[in-house]
Amino acid sequence: MTIHLGRKAACRLSASRLHIKRRIGLPPQSRGSTCGATCPDVFELRDGRFVVIGSERTAEIRKDYPGMRTLATSEIVVVVDRETLACAKAFIPDI
Numbered sequence: 001m002t003i004h005l006g007r008k009a010a011c012r013l014s015a016s017r018l019h020i021k022r023r024i025g026l027p028p029q030s031r032g033s034t035c036g037a038t039c040p041d042v043f044e045l046r047d048g049r050f051v052v053i054g055s056e057r058t059a060e061i062r063k064d065y066p067g068m069r070t071l072a073t074s075e076i077v078v079v080v081d082r083e084t085l086a087c088a089k090a091f092i093p094d095i
Helices: 058-064 081-088
Strands: 020-023 041-045 050-053
Touching: 050 081
Parallel strands: none
Antiparallel strands: 020 041, 041 050
């Protein structure tokens, strides 16, 4: 499966190199989503990195926390609900 991200070439990597290995945690429908199409989610990539799908809140966070470290042009702030991350936690190895 290939994921296509719409934000500045996904940290300067081509989208074709971002191959999803597996979902981390439960699918949105198992967490109470009625449509499953617009819910936060966590995936592991084949190279060991993770993809987090959530609500983009970069401008809001920068406004509320002006002392926040500087973000690279390829970075954004993504907000994910606690349940999504807690469900994923059990599936992420310590190392």
